[in-house]
Amino acid sequence: MLENRLDIRNYMKKLHKLANPGKFYRLSEKILPWSNLLAISLCALGLYLGLFIAPPDYQQGESVRIIYVHVPAATLASFVYAIMAVASAISFIWKNPLGNFIAKSAAPIGAVFTIIAIITGALWGKPTWGTWWIWDARLTSVLILFFLYLGYIAIWQVFEDQNKAAKAAAIIAIVGAINLPIIRFSVDWWNTLHQGASIIRLDGPSIHQDILIPLIFMWLGFLSYLISLLIIRIQSEITLQKIRAIQILISEQK
Amino acid sequence: MFKIFLSIVKRDLKLSYKQGNTSLNIVIYFFLSVSLFPLGVGPETELLSKIGPGIVWVSALFSSVLSLDKIFQADFEDGSLEIFNLTAIPLEFLVLAKALAYWLTSGLLLVILCPIFGLILSMSSKSILYLTITMLLGTPTLILVGSIGASLTVGLKRGSMLISLLILPLYIPILIFGVSAIDASINDVSAKPQLLLLGSLLCFSLVLSPIASAAGLRINME
């Protein structure tokens, strides 16, 4: 008992039993080329239709074309947070490390989508509203979402023990997910108080079909891209875990 | 169990009375940050009375988040938390007890001092009244929500910056409802919905944040 022996095979078996990353690995290897292909072709098609075929908006002119990037990024930004929260909840309740890998890998992607949404929103706002930033309810919510992502990413950074970091991050993701609807609601409330309904909105059914179809292509393209990125990041996360386990084994055998 | 709850509250009150400076620091910080705003935006009474509620509320947010990382720290470091964990009281109730004691020594002071800040910022007596009511409803929620961040960062050396990043976004609804209740009262509109929302946020966090905080403490005690 004086020396601690950690059998790498045992460790791997444990990891395997809990999360089955090996199975995930094989499955993801099959999905990856397809999602890559879909991402490229759908985005290319969507961009072509959106930039060259679809007509300019009668009010906003050519600048409306920014929605082909802005809307997919903004919707997926929230979607990724939902993925993160669900994965965290699963891993927290059933102690499944794969959920942690998914949540950890998803967070930076979601943060980048929020940045894209904010920047394109600002670029769009300048010609439409005459100002780079407007405290519109949606923009504000997206900004807050960005802060939530930052908090989540930060908590992974500060813990030295990755097991603790995973649990703490899971709690933050779940708390954030519970709070997000409340925050959205409060921001909407605040916005209607201060702004009135003067902002032009592209709400659901009023979008013209010529705009909607490329938008859907773009959205699906973004989604495929998200899947590809997520798979690559989770794979590298699993590899990283294996490397860590091997390092510990080596250091203890010395 | 209720007896243990009370003795924890009593001990924390006594501790903060003996140490004194922590709650005094919060009040001074609060006071200072409220008085900095007129220097920043100019002394016009009309402007100040308009943005006064926002100033007080934002200052309350910052002062609570800055001091909150201490709420579990001492008990964590000297091992008291482990002993609490071995008593008949669940960790969730311990969190509640500590949050209550903490509120009594910091939040309540801020609420009592609210009228003075209102006067400094030349707010009307009616909006001062509503400021006090919203603070009374809001400060416990601030502490309860903040305790989640405090519990997660309790074992960390550089936790206090992180806690702001984690918790401030979650404070937004409280800020919005708190300030808009006062705005409503200024505009002679009923502030009832905002107050009810603040109350429901309090109830909500009263139930959920002890659970989350206890989970956070368990992680760090492992």
Place this chain on the structure above:
Amino acid sequence: MKNHENSIILENVSCARGNRTVINNVSLKITSGKNFIIKGQNGSGKSTFLRMLAGFQKNVNGKILFNGESIFTNQQEYQNNIFYLSENNPIKNTFSCYENLFFWAEIEGMENNIQEALKFQKLENLKNLPAKFLSMGQKRRLNLSRLAITQKKIWLLDEPVNGLDEESILRLCELIKKHLANKGIVVIATHVDLNLETDTFYL
């Protein structure tokens, strides 16, 4: 297995801290009435072993049974049996010795025994002194005084005699003997030899 009343049984227990396996496949029995001492080098997992018995460790494989039942099935109830003395002294510097003891007594509902506890480690004269004026050894003694108050069955003591003078150690041993005579369980992690009849386990 006969007579698992009042005993802690470990079956093939492993425990990891972080990614490191600290305790590897341990099986043993801790019986009441007999002192149990864990010995080992620094970092060999003595503290983790005690923390595991206290139910603080999460990554535990194998079985830990108390009175024939896994300690994790009814953890809150099990933990209520435990007196855990960690390496730290849970003492508030601004409180006097009496106030510190009083609080710990209060959460166990044993406020009447405080005088006895003060007497146990000869702290009567320091009763009203704020704990910040105590030396390290005195603080340890104040912390140990909690033992004279507690009614708990299982004592887990992590390096209890560090920094203690011989007289204090003797008084501690007396108290442990008394507890053992009352069918209590005592587990001590230490590298100092105590004058007690013991089962020793080397980590």
